[in-house]
Amino acid sequence: MATIASPQATTLSNDEILRYSRHLIMPEVGMAGQQRLKAARVLCIGAGGLGSPLALYLAAAGVGTLGLVDFDVVDFTNLQRQIIHATDDVGRPKLDSAAEKLTAINPAISIQKFETRLSSANALDIIRGFDIVADGTDNFPTRYLVNDACVLSGKPNVYASIFRFEGQASVFATQNGPCYRCLYPEPPPPGLVPSCAEGGVLGILPGLLGVIQATEVIKLILGSGNPLIGRLLLVDALGMRFKELHLRKNPECPVCGANPTVRELIDYNQFCGIRGEEAPVTTAVPEIRPEELKARLDAGDDVFILDVREPHEYQICNLGGHLIPLGELPARMSELDSSREIVAHCRSGVRSAKAVTLLRQAGFGKVTNLAGGILAWSDKVDPTVPKY
Amino acid sequence: MKVLIPAALRQYTGKQSAIDLPPGTVEDVLRQLTSQFPELRKQLFGDDGTLRKFVNLYLNDEDIRYLQNQNTAVTADDTLSIIPSVAGGCVQPD
Numbered sequence: 001m002a003t004i005a006s007p008q009a010t011t012l013s014n015d016e017i018l019r020y021s022r023h024l025i026m027p028e029v030g031m032a033g034q035q036r037l038k039a040a041r042v043l044c045i046g047a048g049g050l051g052s053p054l055a056l057y058l059a060a061a062g063v064g065t066l067g068l069v070d071f072d073v074v075d076f077t078n079l080q081r082q083i084i085h086a087t088d089d090v091g092r093p094k095l096d097s098a099a100e101k102l103t104a105i106n107p108a109i110s111i112q113k114f115e116t117r118l119s120s121a122n123a124l125d126i127i128r129g130f131d132i133v134a135d136g137t138d139n140f141p142t143r144y145l146v147n148d149a150c151v152l153s154g155k156p157n158v159y160a161s162i163f164r165f166e167g168q169a170s171v172f173a174t175q176n177g178p179c180y181r182c183l184y185p186e187p188p189p190p191g192l193v194p195s196c197a198e199g200g201v202l203g204i205l206p207g208l209l210g211v212i213q214a215t216e217v218i219k220l221i222l223g224s225g226n227p228l229i230g231r232l233l234l235v236d237a238l239g240m241r242f243k244e245l246h247l248r249k250n251p252e253c254p255v256c257g258a259n260p261t262v263r264e265l266i267d268y269n270q271f272c273g274i275r276g277e278e279a280p281v282t283t284a285v286p287e288i289r290p291e292e293l294k295a296r297l298d299a300g301d302d303v304f305i306l307d308v309r310e311p312h313e314y315q316i317c318n319l320g321g322h323l324i325p326l327g328e329l330p331a332r333m334s335e336l337d338s339s340r341e342i343v344a345h346c347r348s349g350v351r352s353a354k355a356v357t358l359l360r361q362a363g364f365g366k367v368t369n370l371a372g373g374i375l376a377w378s379d380k381v382d383p384t385v386p387k388y
Numbered sequence: 389m390k391v392l393i394p395a396a397l398r399q400y401t402g403k404q405s406a407i408d409l410p411p412g413t414v415e416d417v418l419r420q421l422t423s424q425f426p427e428l429r430k431q432l433f434g435d436d437g438t439l440r441k442f443v444n445l446y447l448n449d450e451d452i453r454y455l456q457n458q459n460t461a462v463t464a465d466d467t468l469s470i471i472p473s474v475a476g477g478c479v480q481p482d
Contacts (some may be wrong), residue, residue: 163395183444183473184473245450
């Protein structure tokens with residue numbers, strides 16, 4: 001079991017005894033357990049979907065020191081799932097919004113804010129001041145960074161990740177347990193993991209997984225129960241099924257194995273194959289701007305609009321285009337007339353660019369991509385079209 | 389036997405989450421799976437035909453890397469789970 005810095009003189013005040021009474025009357029926690037919670041220092045990486053419920057419950061439980069790492073501001077679309085943030089917080093730094101709510105729940109805890117992007121230059125320094133790390137990030141380079149930094153620092157990494165309506169959770173980087181690289185030695189090259197035309201995430205899902213993370217953090221602090229060390233918990237929210245897979249520590253793991261080759265933090269963007277900023281959509285396909293398309297349509301030109309989004313997106317808003325989801329396009333090209341001028345569009349122009357490439361390769365000579373998709377149409381031509 | 393398809397890959401299997409296939413080795417099962425769903429092949433295998441390193445396969449609850457890899461025998465009562473790595477977080481639609 002992970003060892004946390006010993007409680008020493010973390011006595012509980014009368015107020016704290018009353019606040020945590022429901023913990024104290026349980027033998028699994030008791031005074032000793034609550035003192036361990038008070039002495040514990042937990043670093044929450046990310047104050048978003050996973051970080052919201054995680055931090056809220058750790059604060060409520062009386063974890064004495066909470067570190068928060070996030071450089072982002074609250075976005076309107078976050079509110080569907082990042083429940084630590086409220087409508088009035090839109091536009092504010094997530095750290096400020098989060099710290100406020102956590103202090104309101106439990107003024108006695110100490111909150112340390114790190115409004116920065118975690119990087120190889122700062123990760124070890126930041127982690128040094130904490131006992132346990134909870135990884136609530138949303139990209140591969142940071143996941144590998146956090147993992148390696150935790151292994152190198154000897155701090156457990158309570159991990160969770162979500163995708164649409166499924167999630168994973170485990171505890172990595174303990175002394176005898178596996179690390180993230182034991183499970184996935186290499187990340188997927190960018191663009192290969194189905195970034196998924198359907199995207200999205202069920203709002204409750206990070207709630208489910210974030211609380212699982214908080215549970216595991218608390219168990220590690222208390223030294224109670226069976227933590228998810230060497231266990232990968234798989235959650236399927238739609239089926240409401242929980243499954244467990246056995247994770248082994250890889251003796252040849254380059255980070256946590258018997259003969260580690262990674263002894264310092266590396267360039268994780270390079271490791272994950274990302275060079276500099278994410279490249280924008282290739283502009284190799286011929287494009288038409290929304291204003292140009294509008295002008296053509298107003299002039300009565302015969303332009304066929306092909307919408308390559310998914311049916312449920314069509315329901316949100318559409319330009320009256322003919323819907324063939326991108327995934328079905330190869331099989332349904334016969335529905336299209338190559339003698340007509342076709343403008344393909346999707347939400348932001350990425351999928352439709354692929355559609356244009358496909359169609360041109362199939363001999364359609366008069367296909368262009370609506371630059372910026374229906375989002376740009378809303379911006380430039382018709383603001384009544386909702387953005388999503 | 390049953391192959392369990394994760395959410396990330398169901399767009400390649402006509403949205404099915406579980407595929408029934410006859411028993412054999414893992415290699416046999418994957419061959420049948422990808423011949424039934426050719427678009428799955430690129431997600432699971434690299435150009436050199438080897439299984440992608442960010443995809444794990446579990447026979448019931450054990451990683452096949454710690455069993456006999458692609459030679460692992462899969463019986464009629466077994467389940468093969470495909471577990472790709474996901475970074476988590478909301479994936480914005482394109």
